[in-house]
Amino acid sequence: MNQDIIKQTAALLKIKVTQVENVLSLLEEGATVPFIARYRKEKTGGLNEDQIREISQVYEYSVNLLKRKEDVIRLIDEKGMMTAQLKADIMKAEKLSEVEDYYRPYKEKKKTRATMAKAKGLEPLAQAIMKLPRHGDLKLLATPYLNEEVPTIEDALAGASDIIAEDIADSAKYRQRAKEEILNYGKIVTKVKKNAKDEKHTYEKYYDYSESVKRIANHRVLAINRAEKEKVISVSFDYDESFILGYILRGLMGNKQTIADEFIRNATLDAYKRLIAPSIEREIRSDLTEKAEDASLQVFSVNLEHLLMQPPMKGQVVLGLDPAFRTGCKLAVMDPTGKFLAKDKVFITIPKKSYAEDEKKLLQLITRYHVSLIAIGNGTASRESEAFVAKLIKNHHLDVKYVIVSEAGASVYSASPLAKEEFPDFQVEERSAVSIGRRLQDPLAELVKIEPKAISVGQYQHDMNQKKLGEQLDFVVEKVVNQVGVNINTASPSLLQYVSGLSKTTAKNIVAYREEHGAFTSREEIMQVSKLGPKSYEQSVGFLRIINGHNIFDETSIHPDNYQDAAKLLDYIGLTKAELGTKKMAEALADFNIQKACEDLALDHYLVEDLVSAFISPQRTPRDDYAAPVLKSNVLTIEDLKPGMKLQGTVRNVVDFGAFVDIGLHEDGLVHISKMSKKRIKHPLDVVAVGDVVDVWVLDADVKKQRVSLTMVEM
Incomplete structure (x- = not known):
């Protein structure tokens, strides 16, 4: 490692040199970014995933920049044209483009007007002219070169x-x-x-x-x-x-x-x-x-992270509805675990004399499978479907709510080899109905099946450098999956492949092992999975959860390497594993002196903090801090809106100039950045994020253009 570049990186990122050194050493040893962020805090000083990745990127760019500087200096020196000043200028350059500017005069050129003139012997004439002669005649100066x-x-x-x-x-x-x-x-x-x-x-x-x-x-x-x-x-x-x-x-x-x-x-x-x-x-x-x-x-990236962090709707039987006009709305029912139960099709969005048969089909599915939530895709015919569902709930006094769910990427998933493998006998739209329902039950588990850039929660993503876009969004998905943790006994290969230390192959091997031997009962058993070696096990095991297994620590984010430390801390507190997650544990740790415990037990401060958090809430994830979707039972039309009307909505997308909020209409309403706060803000992300449930007031509703302007500043 280059110490000068390490110092430059530390100065640029405003962190300590030792933090940079330790991060780079851990990465060289094969540690993943999520693993370093979660289990090596004592070495990084508590740096998060984004900071760790930035260290790697900045260092790598600086190393490549230095290498190019050295190459350019060597190439110019080989021509015998290097000077002390030129070398100093090249070494001071902060960008590759600046280095190339210094190299430009010495670079071997392709055929140009100047190179052709030089080939004709005219370079001495050009040099003579640039000596700025005060007397004589240019024509006479040029004559010897004819x-x-x-x-x-x-x-x-x-x-x-x-x-x-x-x-x-x-x-x-x-x-x-x-x-x-x-x-x-x-x-x-x-x-x-x-x-x-x-x-x-x-x-x-x-x-x-x-x-x-x-x-x-x-x-x-x-x-x-x-x-x-x-x-x-x-x-x-x-x-x-x-x-x-x-x-x-x-x-x-x-x-x-x-x-x-x-x-x-x-x-x-x-x-x-x-x-x-x-x-x-x-x-x-x-x-x-x-x-x-x-x-x-x-x-x-921020939008995608917030979308993936949306909390799951646990314990709900969900009916997924993929809206359409001519081809009918596809229906799919999933049990609380996401297991597919039934499918059907209704024509509720096209004008016709009677909808009795369609009502009957919907009611049969709802009553037979005890459906409590209906997930309606937000694509074509979404609001017509919503109107029908809202009327059905009202007329039949159903104890059912509905949610408008973003369809972004559903069609991509539905036509993918993965979807065909999951549901080989389904039509594309039927798979889409399943996806819409499941992404309400557990957004993360379902959305990882879709290529991240197909999930439209940004601006101009199709115009960007697609390699850079793909790498960044894959990083976001990996970051979220590992922050949340994965139930190894229910997770799909699509979800498992994003776990730190796992690959597509080891993810599939975990599922194959599970299908052959039954549910995992301990983290130790994970070592039996084919092609999952010691390094992969070390990097992944802390993010893999085993619910109701032999050891309650296996349900938590505590790494097996720290189980002895966890047991030592429990003894220090005077409680047992059986009391993890109980009120007694929470009370015992309410005024706990972490600093004293670290000194008494000779344990790292970051480790004790994480252990205490796991003792209080063994299965807690960052998703618990995010707002749940807005559940609805009636419909809103643009004609209902009046300036000044207060509404509650869900932020669907954040862009540089504002945020789009779903208030229950076909098109999301726009809150311009100037209407987000009484104070001046630099970017909408300073105020809102995808998935936030916000109070808004109607500024203007243009029925003709079907556009709604909203404000977050109370009117």
């Missing part, structure tokens, strides 16, 4: 100009100054294209638009990119080119008088217009996009 390949004076001077232009364009100093000028003082400008196709006027805002490059919001960068990609608008930059040209000319000529004054000015203009500006503008667009994507990715 030959078969350079037949005229004009050809010679044109070639020399090309060489000078490329030299100017290769200068890191000029490129960086131009970039700074555009970033600090330039504007990004968009214009609608002739014959542009934007039937819904999605990008109308950008038909004639400009904004400071320095201040443009990330979501607008992504919107502009998409509009440009769809050939609706053109994008350019507006800035003071004359200032940049003046800076370059001062650098080339200072205040000297020369017979080549106009010639050099023209070469500089060519260098800027043809070579520097297009390259720099592409670079700035790329930097803006990368910054916007990273910000959008962060929003997506």
